[in-house]
Amino acid sequence: MERTFVMVKPDGVQRGLVGEIIGRFERKGLQIVALKMMRITPELAARHYAEHREKPFFKGLVEYITSGPVVAMILEGKDCVGVVREMMGATDPRKAAPGTIRGSFGMDIGRNVIHGSDSRESAAREIALFFTESEICEYSLNLASWIY
Numbered sequence: 001m002e003r004t005f006v007m008v009k010p011d012g013v014q015r016g017l018v019g020e021i022i023g024r025f026e027r028k029g030l031q032i033v034a035l036k037m038m039r040i041t042p043e044l045a046a047r048h049y050a051e052h053r054e055k056p057f058f059k060g061l062v063e064y065i066t067s068g069p070v071v072a073m074i075l076e077g078k079d080c081v082g083v084v085r086e087m088m089g090a091t092d093p094r095k096a097a098p099g100t101i102r103g104s105f106g107m108d109i110g111r112n113v114i115h116g117s118d119s120r121e122s123a124a125r126e127i128a129l130f131f132t133e134s135e136i137c138e139y140s141l142n143l144a145s146w147i148y
């Protein structure tokens with residue numbers, strides 16, 4: 001099993017897309033193992049997006065991601081990192097395939113609704129950045145035993 005870090009960005013929270021986005025992942029069959037609403041500090045934003053520090057959009061990106069609360073989560077499942085990236089769609093929502101999260105809900109690269117780790121290595125780094133061990137729940141999904 002693989003884990004990935006996912007975040008509904010401030011525009012997704014403000015637009016009331018949290019339930020829709022989490023629902024898509026749940027219905028897909030990915031397991032939520034950690035979930036919280038939080039406000040990202042400029043320091044955390046800079047660490048999270050360290051790879052983009054020299055990019056022209058960095059300042060705007062930090063302002064955007066710190067502009068309101070986000071919903072952070074860890075999802076688990078087979079090939080979870082790639083599956084989530086596919087479901088998110090391309091970085092630029094106008095180019096994202098119809099039916100993907102960004103393709104369905106976004107119009108601007110600077111307001112692209114959701115973040116998901118781009119590799120297993122990024123996932124491990126971002127999970128450690130956003131969650132403590134005690135915030136992660138280990139449990140097995142056994143649907144039948146919850147219905148009957």
Ligand code: RTP
Nearest residue numbers: 057061090091109110111112114115116117118
């Ligand atoms: P993310 O890290 O947020 O999941 O997005 P991503 O992997 O699809 O894209 P990435 O290249 O890592 O870029 C990080 C975020 O920076 C903003 N961005 N703006 N104005 C621009 O040209 C530009 N390019 C990137 C986006 O919000 C992107 O999600």
Ligand code: MG
Nearest residue numbers: 115116117118
């Ligand atoms: Mg990225």
